[in-house]
Amino acid sequence: MPETLLLRRVAIDTYHENVAYLHRDCRAYRSEGFQALNKVEIHPEGGGPLVLAVLNVVDDPAITTPDELGLSEQAFAQLGVAAGTPVQIAQARPPGSLEAVHRKIQGKRLGREEYQAIAADIACNRYSKIEMSAFIVACAQAGLERDEVLSLTEAMIASGERLDWGEPLVVDKHCIGGVPGNRTSLIVTPIVAAHGLLFPKTSSRAITSPAGTADTMECLARVALEPRELREIARRERGFLAWGGTARLAPADDVLIAVERPLSLDSPGQMVASILAKKVAAGSTHLIVDIPVGPSAKIREGRDALYLRKLFELVGDCLGLHLEVMLTDGSQPVGRGVGPVLEARDAMQVLQDDPQAPADLREKSLVLAGRLLELDPGVRGGQGRTLAEEILTSGRALAKMEAIIEAQGRNREPPTLGALRHEVPAASDGVITAIDNRQIARIARLAGAPLDPGAGVDLYRRLGDPVRAGEALYAIHAQFPADFHFARAQAGRDPGYRIGEPNHRARNGAGE
Known part of the structure; x- marks a missing residue:
């Protein structure tokens, strides 16, 4: 009883x-x-x-x-x-799909029905975090065959709701991460929406990075929106930047992400399944995937990038997505800010056409926006970037962003930059030869980002910049003394910057 x-x-x-x-x-x-x-x-x-x-x-x-x-x-x-x-x-009886997880732990290949059962049980909270960790690690260690990635993607889509916009062209873009800053979505979305293409941008929270698109947008506006609200905003503004969790888009993926974050695991097969499940569930028909490649990025070598591109294209094709992959420069952070408040600042500076706006963030955003605009049959190939820049410099993109912020619900008490501040000095004279993306991201996370949106790293120097001993490379911001201490101590052990002679570049982000 x-x-x-x-x-x-x-x-x-x-x-x-x-x-x-x-x-x-x-x-x-x-x-x-x-x-x-x-x-x-x-x-x-x-x-x-x-x-x-x-x-x-x-x-x-x-x-x-x-x-x-x-x-x-x-x-x-x-x-x-x-x-x-x-x-x-x-x-409670053990979930029926747990037997399939045990088979994956043994290195076996699972079928579509098994992934469907696993995703359904995870979405219904039948798995403990220990059991989900076992599944995630097993998939990372044993790897996923291409048909398994497709099966896992379809299972994640089936675990929740799907949005249908009733239009033949619904665009989106997604970066796989691994490069701090890089908050292009906050710039690309209003540019493309101002042109009139439907761009319902849903995003997850950060997994292993100091900020995700949803974390950054939340500094400006509400991101936890119900499907009814999303539809109304999309109808009026042609775009939004929202968190996908409230809309129950691929909820099994949200639960898995909550476990992946502390494990700092983001294996290729699970990454592809996670991204594409969210995009299909959000109703996207055309998708641009940004894969940064660099010595300290998530993808370090060209051959790995090509494998990932083929995997994205294969699974996307099977799902009926028009998908294009762009390989971009991941040799250093994009923009100056690393952390939600700092990244929101950078994005708004670009939209305001501020002379102080980070030039690299502006240029990358224009290239991505231009490629999306060229999906419009009325835009000639090769003209997209020029059109994107015209929308930006005319103020139309800023006006659209302000309208989206108001429609989602402006944050009337936006978080502020962490009051505790420490500048990390250069150890010697020379030129910046390498910046370790992973180390900069780690310092920003130790400072409290993204859970403390005002925490992070504000970069002063980029690759190729000259520097003198004692000059600041970047500033660490934190709100809480313990976080501040951890971040400063990590930067003291390894600031993430390598300084060498002029015309000399380190061979990788570790300074070899």
Whole structure:
């Protein structure tokens, strides 16, 4: 017989994992199967919605008494009943798809039905984070065949909702990441939308970087928008920049991303599946994928970039996407700011046609926007960049961005730059010969980005710039002393910049 306890809301954000709290003196705790980290099924007494959760055992009655069952914020919201409601708790059966995960751990190839079952179980919170970590690591270690990437992509799409805009041309662009800054979407979207092409830009939160498009846009406007709001904004403005999680677009992917972030894993097969699942679910028909290539980027060599391009094109073709891949320069960060507030500043400077705007961010955005504009049958090939620049310099792109911000809901109390500031000095005279993208990103994350949007790194020097000993290479910004200390200490061990003689370039981002 299931145990009946009174429901209690425990105000803990467990980040995409359902957690239940049981007091050690509860009679259920003494039953077999109710030990910590086991999974349990919970539903209101007499029937109702079922929630699966990972069990934690507590000793403090201020959290949960022996007659209560506590639920974390996410699990409580999913159950959807009031605190104090009698609920029943029972041992949960392992998800049926877990056997397929065990096969993947053994290096076996999985079929379409198995990936469908895994994605469905993950989206329904039947997996614990430990089980999801096992799946992610198994896919990274054993690798995914091309048909497996397609199957995983289709399974992620099927796990949630799909948007249909009722138009034959719905454009999007996506960068695979690995280069700090590079916040081109905040510039490309209003340029393309101002031209009239439909550009419903959905983005995930940052996985391994100091900021994602959604994190940066949130400094300016709301990004957690319901599908109804997205449709209305798209109808009026022809574009938006939103987080895909609220719209339940490929929700299995959102849950997996929450586990990938602390693991710092982003394997090629899972990356392709994650990106394309989101784009298809968001209703895109035409997609430009930006793959930066550089010695300290996510993709370091041309052959790896070509393999990834072929994988994107193969899976995209099978999904009916018109997909083009652009290989871009990933030898150093793009723009000056690394972190949400700083990257939002850079993007707005470009849109405002500010003379102080980062020239590299402006140029890359214009190239990407130009390629998207050329998807319009009315724009001649080779004319896209010129048209994009005209839209930018005329102020139409800025006006469109302001309209999108207002439509999404302007952030009336935008986050500010972290007040704690430290400039990292050059150790010697010379010329900047290499900038380690990974190290700069790591320092920005240690400073608190993206969870603290005002944290990050503000770059002063670029490749080829002359520098004298003691001059600042960049500034670290943080809000909290502990983060500030960690970031400064990391920069002290390795600032991420290499300084050499003029006309000399280091062979890679590690300064070899």
